[in-house]
Structures are given as structure tokens and as C-alpha cells.
Amino acid sequence: MTVEKRTIRSDIPGSELYMEQIDAQDERKLTVGRGISLSGEITSCDHLIVEGYIEASIKNALKVDIRAGGHFNGKIEVQNAEIYGYFEGDITVTEQLTIYSGACVRGNLQYGSLQVEDGAMIVGNLSVLQKENMVDNIVNRDFSENTIAIKNVKLEVA
Numbered sequence: 001m002t003v004e005k006r007t008i009r010s011d012i013p014g015s016e017l018y019m020e021q022i023d024a025q026d027e028r029k030l031t032v033g034r035g036i037s038l039s040g041e042i043t044s045c046d047h048l049i050v051e052g053y054i055e056a057s058i059k060n061a062l063k064v065d066i067r068a069g070g071h072f073n074g075k076i077e078v079q080n081a082e083i084y085g086y087f088e089g090d091i092t093v094t095e096q097l098t099i100y101s102g103a104c105v106r107g108n109l110q111y112g113s114l115q116v117e118d119g120a121m122i123v124g125n126l127s128v129l130q131k132e133n134m135v136d137n138i139v140n141r142d143f144s145e146n147t148i149a150i151k152n153v154k155l156e157v158a
Contacts, residue, residue, distance in 0.1 A: 029048075030048050030049070034052055039054070043060075046063070047062060050072050052070065058077065058078065065084075068085050070084070070086070075091075078093055079093070083099045086104045086105075087105045088106040089108075090108045093112065094129060097111040099116045100120060
């Protein structure tokens with residue numbers, strides 16, 4: 001009779017189950033904590049969390065979170081972003097950009113979808129990323145004999 005030795009606890013570092021869990025949850029996450037400054041170009045990062053100060057550019061990320069007290073100055077290209085803190089520069093968000101109360105955003109914003117809480121401050125240029133047929137659907141929509149046409153939007157809020 002042979003006895004197979006297996007680890008049944010998944011919380012032991014180095015065990016097969018532990019490594020499988022880590023691989024399944026593995027995302028390339030970078031957290032810049034409070035009191036930390038970072039400058040340069042950020043690559044190969046899926047999720048950036050900003051609690052400190054960053055002066056940089058980031059491309060092809062899945063998510064950027066600028067927390068309350070966090071500062072980002074530079075260029076961001078990302079799928080989703082949440083801003084609670086301060087952002088200055090150019091930001092392109094292909095899906096959802098959420099700006100929370102108390103946030104301050106300055107610069108050029110391009111987004112697929114935008115949500116802004118009351119109390120957020122935005123100074124700059126805002127534009128919706130065009131998706132196929134999105135503009136045609138809006139331009140040709142008829143609301144009780146009034147046709148709506150949307151072109152480039154420039155908004156300054158102080």
C-alpha cells in the first residue's frame with residue numbers, strides 16, 4: 001500500500017494549493033503608499049493604487065485608483081479609473097471613469113462612461129470616446145420633435 005502525501009491546508013506558503021490560489025488571484029498590482037513619491041514610466045501594471053505622489057505615465061492598465069490624499073501628475077491610459085484624490089494631466093479611460101466628491105481633476109479627460117459625484121472639481125476638456133454607431137444613435141434620436149446633436153464638449157467647473 002502506498003501512501004500519497006498531500007497538503008490539505010491552502011494557507012501554508014509553498015504548498016500546491018497555496019500556489020494555485022496565488023496564481024488564480026495574481027494581478028500585477030502596484031501600490032504607491034502615503035509619503036512615497038514615484039516618477040517615470042509605469043509598464044506591465046494591471047492595477048495602480050495611488051496613495052502618495054506620482055509623476056509618471058501609465059499605459060494599458062486595467063484599473064487606476066487615486067485614493068484620497070493621492071496625487072497623480074502625468075498621463076494615464078486605462079480601462080477603468082476611480083479618482084478620490086488629485087489628478088493633473090491627460091487621462092484616457094476606455095470604460096468607466098468615476099470622480100468622487102472631494103476629488104480635484106485638471107486636464108484633458110477622454111472616457112467611455114463618466115460618473116461624477118457632487119462636490120468633485122473638474123477643470124479641463126472632457127470628451128466621450130466614440131464607439132461604433134454611438135454618435136449616429138445620439139444624433140438621430142428624436143425626442144418629441146427635438147433632435148439632439150452632440151459634438152465636442154468643453155467644460156470648466158470651478
